[in-house]
Amino acid sequence: MREILIVGGGYAGFYTAWGLEKKLRRGEARVTVVDPRPYMTYQPFLPEVVAGSIEARHAAVSLRRHLRRTRLIAGTVTDIRNADHTVTVRPASGPDYRLTYDILVVTAGAVTRTFPIPGLSDEAFGLKHVEEAVAIRDRLLTSFDRAASLPRGPERRKLLTVTFVGGGFSGVEGFGELLSLATALLKHYPELTPEELRFHLVEARGRILPEVGDRPGAWVVRALEKRGAQVHLNTQLVSAEHGHVVLSSGEEFDTGLLVWAAGNASNPIVHNHTDLPVDERGLLIVRADLGVGTETDPVEDVWAAGDDASVPDLAVRRPGAHTVPNAQHAVRQGKRLAKNVLATLRGRVTENYVHHSLGVVATLGLGRGIFQYRRLVVKGFLAWLMHRGYHVLAVPTWERKVRVLAVWATAVLYGRDVVSLASVQQPREAFVSHGNPRRSDQPADVPAQ
Incomplete structure (x- = not known):
């Protein structure tokens, strides 16, 4: 063989x-x-x-x-x-x-394309693998829990600040979905207000989503800004040491979550x-x-x-x-x-790869999306449905299609699950700190006489 x-x-x-x-x-x-x-x-x-x-x-x-x-x-x-x-x-x-x-x-x-920016390797998450996506979600949920127990101030403001670097499909879709989650979380945290959320999208070019036209791309920027986000175009990340973001525009702020989605190498x-x-x-x-x-x-x-x-x-x-x-x-x-x-x-002739684009579609959060095929542009809820429909058909195997559809159907009835499992990243911490039995070389407690 x-x-x-x-x-x-x-x-x-x-x-x-x-x-x-x-x-x-x-x-x-x-x-x-x-x-x-x-x-x-x-x-x-x-x-x-x-x-x-x-x-x-x-x-x-x-x-x-x-x-x-x-x-x-x-x-x-x-x-x-x-x-x-x-x-x-x-x-x-x-x-x-x-x-x-x-x-x-x-x-x-x-692989994810990175640059020698101070603090980037220590502070940022990528968005290329499942583990990274889970960690980003858990970080946001944990930040909400911590912020709700703090008084207003710099530490609480940092926990409620999210920064994405990269305005391509991965960055914009991740940004829009996380913004949608954060907005939905507020109803479970009466201690927090919408004005305290700070979402920053940083893009080095003068527009986002280069795969779509200029006007649809500008619409996406306006749609994100209407939801409270700040989009920084023609701007680069200069430093992120200890969570303190410095932009090429001169703006500085602290962020509790930094996501790097600035393309591939x-x-x-x-x-x-x-x-x-x-x-x-x-x-x-x-x-x-x-x-x-x-x-x-x-x-x-x-x-x-x-x-x-x-x-x-x-x-x-x-x-x-x-x-x-x-x-x-x-x-x-x-x-x-x-x-x-x-x-x-088998000794036969090979064929060339030719594929005509079916258009581009992106999710911008629950119930929001954009689709473009040549000059046809669809925005909002219909585009979001088109996004879900296309990808549930595209994901391989019927087993995965059924599982995804089941989760979506459950979410319609009960909403999203808002439990953070960040502790799963240190699964032995509770056992080591609280569950270890007394060592044999430690003296036993002497009962009072």
Whole structure:
């Protein structure tokens, strides 16, 4: 059997493996997926995980549950040497080791792009993984509990201040959903008032949501500001040490929650630790059929898709155009990649990846959204329904669709769950501090005579 090795179990990797499982004949090839996480994160649901509209586990699709004929390795690929047809794997425990392959599929995805801003690494949360979304929600809920027990003043004001950096889809959707949650929480905290909430969205460019037009983007800014948010355009984060935010505009304030959603960067595995061809952005050079290399200099039996690949965008009919790194493309590239790998195994011709955009849709909080397809723009409640409808159809497997729909239906009747489980991040604290029995070297209490 030929060995097909898939580096990364995100959108593109999951759908490639899933597609191969469905079509491979018994004994035709063996598929292996290497990923440090045992699940694929459906990232469009992370803003709703932040807001408590979706359970965290429902935004994660188990690899073992759905890839039953695929060998799964929990580890990180640290080096790719196509000259030797080997990759180096770093498992969760134990020494590094090498895997060999006949066919390589690189879908390692991108990483969060950061800058050397003072305090950023100590104070900020990312918004790329389920764990981060849960931590952001728990931090807000815990801050409300703490603020309600404090008198008005700097400490209470800091706890009720939230700052997001990044005005792309991830940042704006997470910001809008968390603002919706915070506003809804106020009815449970009579000690707090709406005027005490401070929500800041910081964007380095002169507009947010670059995927939509200028007018819809400006409408989103106005809609957020009407809800009490402050949007800082043409502004950069200068410092965040000890939660004290300094902006390039000169404004300063303390924040109890800082979320960094300022875009993606190429994966270091692809950028620095491979002999495969990469472009100036650190992305793998890919042909239209998702094969690595160029038409004149192809790399045999190596494929790539998703955020770590520079895929030509044939749909726009503009020379040099490449697909944008989003879930809509990654899912469809994974499906096409599986078909093309099968085609090469069976001596057939591969097909180019072409996908015409279905439009863009974003949630801005419960009951609020925006949708744009070319010149058609839908705003408000209808766009929010379109967002939910599209993503419940797009999330893989019927099992996940049903679970998500069940949570949404429950929320209609009973509202969102507002319990913080921040203590789960230190699960042994109560046991260690209160539950330990007396040590044998400690003297026993002597009863009074």
